[in-house]
Amino acid sequence: MxxxxxxxxxxxxxxxxxxxxxxxxxxxxxxxxxxxxxxxxxxxxxxxxxxKLILGEYGGWLLIDSEEQIKHYGEVIMRWETELGMIWDHGDTEASSYLNAVTEIQKIVKTIGSHPMLLSNGKQKELSLRAHHILQRAMSKLKQELMHILIQHKQCFAPEYMSFRSHVEDAVYDESFISVEEDVIESLSSGDDSGSSSDKCLVNLIHPKAISSIKSIASVMFASEDDKEFCRSFVNIRKDALEEYLAILRMEQLTMEDTLKMDQNALSCEGKKWVWALRIIIRVYLRSERCLCDQILGEFGRVSPNRIFIEIAGSAMWQFINFGEAIAMGTPQPERLFLVLDMYEVLADLMLDIDSLFNEETGSRIGIEFHELLSRLADYAKGSFSEFRNCVVSDRPRKPFSSGIHRFTNYTMNYLKTLITYRETLNFLLHDLEADGLDCSPEPENGEEISSYVSCPLAQHARLLASLLQENLENRSKFLKGEPMQHIFLMNNINYMVQKIKDSELRQYFGDEWIRRLIGNLHRHANDYIRTTWSSALLLLKDHVELDVSPFHRPSHRSRCNKFIAAFEEIYKSQTGWVVPDSQLREDLHISTSQKVIQAYRGFIGRNFAQIGDQYIRYNGDELENLVLDFFEGSTRSLGSSRRR
Known part of the structure; x- marks a missing residue:
């Protein structure tokens, strides 16, 4: 009941x-x-x-006031279709009013859409179509506003925010690209992914005051299921911003064909820009871009901020990858080794950052390509190092050269000196590189321990290269006329090697024992120089007893003195034109010549002064000693025009 x-x-x-x-x-x-x-x-x-009441006989009354709402909010929205200028440029009040109007129209459209039976009324259907049209116009306007805000409030940090620092000191490839002052880059490393390090790398690519406006537009467009248009516009503007920044960094849009056609100087310049720009783009710009994507789109579940980020960054990353691939696919060349090592080092340093930025499925291809590029650059570097070794072995004179320091010695030693600045990388790359005749670590002396520097792979290869250079110089010297000049040439070049090793970090990689052996080789050539230059002249100053010459064939002391002076004048004329650039080596040769030759002359004159006669002695010992000081100055003289001291 x-x-x-x-x-x-x-x-x-x-x-x-x-x-x-x-x-x-x-x-x-x-x-x-x-x-x-x-x-x-x-x-x-x-x-x-x-x-059932809403949708029944009495349902129509619910939209009685919709016409008034559509009219009112439609006027707010459509007013900006005819007026010039952008909404957000007129202040927050206008922007808020516009967004509110769009939101109200969205509610009307949603209400009608949620009750299809209402559309059976012709009046209601007309209102629905009008609301949809206004909403469509609003979405188009909001897209324009979004693009305007993104462009107007775009920010680019100066390239000086981070700097490029090349290891190369005595460069063997072009150094024309101007690097900026060193700055925060020194404090950053790929291994330090801590919060403090990351914070230092973040910059505002969009002015902070514009973020809320962009998010409010995103919220309204996403509510109208216009998220694809929002994302497309956002991606296009941000891609353009990245391309503009690459232009600021002087990164050109190069195809692989363009790269392969470049000469060495142009390629080196572009390579240095690649190294510099990649570090800035990965460690600062793209980190900041990823943060911006998360900040704008992180609240909307329908869109992956990572996917949007990949769309923005993808083409720029392929630009870097393609340049690296073009380098790595070429024939290994010694002159490109340091460029490739710079590229390898910066890429290896950035791999953790790259993996972090491109870690999801949509960006994994980019990460994989960078890993493969790193491997190819490593192979190219090892190939170039081997080619350099082959060059040291096989290089032969192509034009006449003097007794001074040969350009090939200078090139090789500066090359070795520069290799040391890449020691960590080269120790890693060279540990499995075969080297026939590899110069192993020197034997320890007096129980001393061998330094880890001396025994590392780079040190062993460096000593091998220096030994090969000595062999090359020995062979090269044979193209010079006469043994004395050959020994001067070898002394100049070996002394240059010694100084380069002793005065740089090369010293700890060669070790003192190896340097002593090299100096011993230098002394041997100094003694051989004295012997081959002065042996025949010194024979004239020997006593007859020493010479064991028959009394019937003994030349007079006066004749022997004249012949010695004639030989001295001939040697003087040729060897004043020879060059010994190192002042200490030149002085040592002067002293050695004086001790061996001038002392013998003084002794001969002293013993045989009476037999020769004062009027026949053209130079005394002091005068000859002063004339020896003219040797190796690089300016040919004759005794008639020589300076007397």
Whole structure:
């Protein structure tokens, strides 16, 4: 009985509601202008009514005021279709009003869409189409506003924020690209991915005050399911910004064919820019770009910020990859080794950052390509190192050369000196590189321990290269005329090797014992120089007893003195034109010549002064000693024009 009464009561309630709805409908038809309070009461009533009343006979009344809303908010939206200028340029109030109008139109469209039966009414259908049209125009305007804000509030940090520092000191490839002042780059390393390090790498690519505006536009466009248009516009503008920044860094859009056609100087210049730009782009720009994507799109589940980031960064990354591939696919050349080592080192240093930025499925291909490029650069570096070794072995004179320091010695030693600045990388790359005749670590002396520097792979290869250079110089010297000049040439070049090793970090890699052996070789050539230059002249100053010459064939002391002076004058004329650039070596040769030759001359004159006669002695010992000081100055003289000291 109670259930029946309850059912009857519900039925009566429904009838009362229906009657009330009829009265409301009549009142609404009579009243064209509703107050806000009235609209709120009707809205509250709407939320309480059962669906069957909304969609039934009395449902039409719910959209009675939609026409007024569409008209009002439509005017707010469409006003910006005719007015010049951008909404956000007119201040936050205008922007907020516009967004509110769009939101209200979205509600009307959503309400109509959620009750399809309402569209059976022709008037309601017309209103629905009008609301959709206004909303479509609003989405188009918001897309323009988004692009305008992204461009207007774009920020680019100066390239000096991070600097490029090449290891190369005595460069063997072009150094024309101007590096900037060193700065925060020294504090950054790929192994330090801590928060503090990351914070130092982040910059604002969009002015902070514009972020809320961009997010509000995103929220409204996403609510209208216009997320694809938002993302497309966002990606295009951010891609353009990245390309503009690459232009600021002087990175040109080069194809692989363009790269392969470059000469060495142009390629070195582009390579240095590649190294410098890649570090800035990966460690600063793209980290900041990824943060921006997360900041703008992180709240919307339908779109992956990472996917958007990949779309923005992808083409620029392929530009870097393609340049590296073009380098790595070429024939290994010694003159490109340091460029490739710079590229290898910066890429190895950035691999953790690259893996972090491109770690999901959409970006994994880029990460894989960078890993493969790193491997190819390593192979190219090892190939170039081997080619350099072959060059040291096989290089032969192509044009006449003097007794001074040969350009090939200078090139090789500076090359070795530069190799040391890449020691960690080369120790890693060379540990399995075969080297026939590899010069192993020197034997320890007096129980001393061998330094780890001396025994590392780079040290062993460096000593081998220096030994091969000595062999090359020995062979090269044979192209010079006469043994004395050959020994001067070898002394000049070996002394240059000694100084380069002793005065640089090469010393700890060669070890003192190896340097002593090299100096011993230098002394041997100095002694051989004295022997081959002066042996025949010194024979003239020997006593007859020493010479064991028959009395019938003994030349007079005066004749022997004259012949010695003639030999001295001939040697003087040739060897004043020879060059010994190192002042200490030149002085040592002067002293050695004086001790061996001038002392012998003084002794001969002293023993045989009476037999020779004062008038026949053209030079005394002091005068000859002063003339020896003219040797190796690089300016040919004759005794008639020589300076007397």
């Amino acid at each position: 109670e259930d029946g009464e309850s059912t009857a009561t519900d039925h009566e309630v429904q009838n009362h509601l229906a009657a009330a709805a009829k009265h409301i409908m009549m009142a609404l038809k009579a009243c064209r202008n509703l107050t806000d309070d009235t609209k709120k009461v009707l809205s509250d009533l709407n939320s309480c009514l059962p669906n």
